[in-house]
Amino acid sequence: MLTDTTIELRSPRASIMLRTIKWVMSRRKPVFPHDADDYRAYMASRSLPKDAPMPAKFAQQYQVEEWEAAGQKVVTLHPKSGPAEWHMLYFHGGGFVLPMFKEHWPLAAAMIDTCGVSITLPLYDVVPESPYTAQDALADATFAALAERHDPAKIVLNGDSAGGHMALTLALRLAQAGGIQPAKLALFAPWLDVTMQDPAIAAVEPHDMMLKIGTLRVCGEMFADDRDPAGPECSPLYTSPDALALLPPTRIWTGRHDLFIIDSRTFAGKLRDAGVDAKLYEYEAAPHVFMAVVPTRESKDTLALLNQFLTE
Numbered sequence: 001m002l003t004d005t006t007i008e009l010r011s012p013r014a015s016i017m018l019r020t021i022k023w024v025m026s027r028r029k030p031v032f033p034h035d036a037d038d039y040r041a042y043m044a045s046r047s048l049p050k051d052a053p054m055p056a057k058f059a060q061q062y063q064v065e066e067w068e069a070a071g072q073k074v075v076t077l078h079p080k081s082g083p084a085e086w087h088m089l090y091f092h093g094g095g096f097v098l099p100m101f102k103e104h105w106p107l108a109a110a111m112i113d114t115c116g117v118s119i120t121l122p123l124y125d126v127v128p129e130s131p132y133t134a135q136d137a138l139a140d141a142t143f144a145a146l147a148e149r150h151d152p153a154k155i156v157l158n159g160d161s162a163g164g165h166m167a168l169t170l171a172l173r174l175a176q177a178g179g180i181q182p183a184k185l186a187l188f189a190p191w192l193d194v195t196m197q198d199p200a201i202a203a204v205e206p207h208d209m210m211l212k213i214g215t216l217r218v219c220g221e222m223f224a225d226d227r228d229p230a231g232p233e234c235s236p237l238y239t240s241p242d243a244l245a246l247l248p249p250t251r252i253w254t255g256r257h258d259l260f261i262i263d264s265r266t267f268a269g270k271l272r273d274a275g276v277d278a279k280l281y282e283y284e285a286a287p288h289v290f291m292a293v294v295p296t297r298e299s300k301d302t303l304a305l306l307n308q309f310l311t312e
Contacts, residue, residue, distance in 0.1 A: 006272050007265065007280045010305075014285035015297040022257075022287055026209050032095070036214035043097065043128070043222065051123045052102035062112065069141035072134070073123040077112060084118040086310050087150045089143060089170075089182070093161025093189075093289060095216070096127045096135065096223040103292040107160075110294040114303040115310060117156075120146060124166075128222050139170045147180045156184040156310060160289045161260075162223075164190025168236050175246035185250040186306055189289050192237040192263040194220025195230045200262045207257040210288045216259070237263050241274045249277035251309050253302050255286025281305060 014022070033039045054075060058064060063078035078084060088111065092104045100123055108119050122142050124135045146155060159167035164187040171185050196213050205213055224234045232239040250271055254264040264280055271278035283290060283298045291302040 006268050006278065007282060009284065010281045010301055011283040011286065011298055014283075018286060018290065018293065018296045018298055021293055021296070022209065022285075025287070031098070031210065032212075032215050032219070034212045034215060036212075036218050039215045039218050048129050049099050049126065051100035052105065055105055058105070058109070061109070067145075069122065069145055070134070070137040072125055072138045074120060074138075074142055075123065076118065076120045077108060078118045079112055079116060083150070084112075084116050086115070086117045086154050086156060087146060088115075088117045088119045088156050088158050088186075089146060089167070090119050090121050091124075091139070091159030091163030091166040091170075092121065093159065093163040093191075094126070095191075095219045096132070096162045096165075097219060099123065099126055101292075104160075106294050107292045107299075110299070110303055111306065114300075115307040117310070127225075132223055132225055132227075135166065136169075136173075139166055140173065143170060143174065143182070152180045153183045155182045156186055157182045158186040158188065158306075159190070160188035160292065162191050164188055165192065165194075165236065168192075169233070171247055172236060172239060172243060176243060182248060184248050184309065186309060187250065187252045188291055188302070189254045189258055189260050190252065190264065190267075191216075191260060192267050193230075193235040194223060195235060196220070196259070197230070198262050198266065201259050204257070204259050204261060207285075208259045208288060209257075211259045213259065237267055237270075239270075241270070244271055244274040244276060247271065247274075247276050249309075251278070251305070252280045253283070253291060253305070254280065255283045255288065255290045255298075257285050258288040258290075260288070 033042050065076040067074050092100050122138050124138045157167040220229050252264050254261045268280035291299045
């Protein structure tokens with residue numbers, strides 16, 4: 001059950017800057033077509049997308065390492081002073097089908113500057129051009145490589161949207177394997193059920209300018225491939241209580257104008273029922289992955305809470 005200790009409304013009203021940015025976003029072409037059939041046609045005819053390039057100024061601002069794991073590119077950013085006490089493994093969002101957005105780089109920079117962490121960003125191959133197994137292999141190999149050279153008790157897994165799904169499912173695989181574990185799990189607007197089953201989500205859809213239920217279901221089917229989309233491997237919302245109980249302390253941040261808010265609430269309750277130290281932070285009228293709009297009050301609050309989580 002959700003309690004007042006499980007969920008906290010951090011912002012009862014959207015900031016002026018966030019409202020302005022939402023207005024601008026509402027007038028732009030959406031990242032995905034909002035109609036499911038249009039989305040299928042778009043995916044069938046698209047050219048393979050490319051990761052947004054890392055800003056050139058990062059070479060002066062941070063120590064940059066570029067390496068490979070499971071045959072895919074990985075970027076690690078350290079503070080200018082060198083490797084930090086905490087190391088974050090961060091998976092970017094994009095429905096499993098889109099590469100790194102240009103907005104992810106400033107978000108990574110803001111987390112380094114606010115939290116003093118080092119951060120590793122796997123630039124994974126996307127579905128459907130590559131199978132989901134390639135993404136899982138990269139996640140597993142990247143964590144293993146990090147754990148060899150950094151204390152796992154100071155590694156936090158994080159990600160946004162589909163990347164939050166990747167961080168969570170990696171944590172579940174590691175927990176079930178019984179080996180080395182990350183210390184903490186942080187999730188930004190995680191995609192927890194690729195089938196979008198909860199009927200309560202429909203009430204949020206008119207307020208979400210980015211995500212639509214039908215499109216997400218098709219995207220989820222592409223990601224699932226030969227698996228059951230409603231099974232816990234694809235939709236970790238349905239993970240058993242025994243498996244959830246093995247997770248490390250977890251924090252979730254989701255806006256109330258985000259389709260994923262409904263499942264975030266359900267999942268936070270399931271984590272608490274399983275005995276996990278878990279909390280969900282909500283932001284009124286905030287859109288999907290609002291924390292990537294780093295100048296806003298809401299993003300700054302998210303990163304301050306993330307820093308607090310790491311220092312608890």
